[in-house]
Amino acid sequence: MDIFDFDRRNPNLRAATLDELCSFSGLQFIRCAFITILGREVDETGQAYYNARLRAGMSKLTIISDLRQSPEGQRFDPGIAGLDRALRKHRNANRKFVGPIIRWLTGREGNGILERRLRAICYELEIERNLAGARAATANHLVIMLDGKVEQVRRELRSALASQSITPRHVALSEAAGDIEWEQALSSVLNG
Structure with missing residues (x-):
């Protein structure tokens, strides 16, 4: 398992x-x-x-x-x-x-003492395995949410490109601005 x-x-x-x-x-x-x-x-x-x-x-x-x-x-x-x-x-x-x-x-x-110690170690390992599984499930959920948000931005970008309220040049200028500025520029372009 x-x-x-x-x-x-x-x-x-x-x-x-x-x-x-x-x-x-x-x-x-x-x-x-x-x-x-x-x-x-x-x-x-x-x-x-x-x-x-x-x-x-x-x-x-x-x-x-x-x-x-x-x-x-x-x-x-x-x-x-x-x-x-x-x-x-x-x-x-x-x-x-x-x-x-x-x-x-x-x-x-x-x-016996040895058997109890071994079971105690196995119990602690089981707890850690369950915690790791919960962390992995949480990370997977967050990745799925992020994928959904990225897909939403793609749809909005396609829609803006189709309506010609944004041009590929606007996107290129946004990308060149850097991470934070790129996000702000793209946001300002998409929001008008």
Whole structure:
């Protein structure tokens, strides 16, 4: 995926699968997790708390498990087949003594110091990628607007040339005047 690919999914809707929920990142993941697991919008406190945990490298499955095990999460049915079983397997893979063996045998992710650091770095890179994508989209929008303005000036210039209220000599004199003077001269020629 490059920075010009934009995620068109809506994190404010319930996820249909665990994979779909985990495919979101950052604040979108937190929003979707609250809606999917708790059946409600995320509050500011919860958003700040879980965003800090994500930034610290906590795994998404651990966050989902925390939400699911809360009293609020136990009362709500998220409607994802196999969710509780997947979370139980994740918790077992992160148990103190047998967890490393389970992770070694199954390849499940853990919450060790190294793994958390790596996820924290990946999270920061993801944030930067999203910001770069937003900056690229903004730059692209500005270029499109500029192209539209240039095309408008071309149409006005063609119209003025066709009506002979301006001659190519006027344009040539305007160009020779320099950037600022050229803009003022062309503007004064076009505006009368």
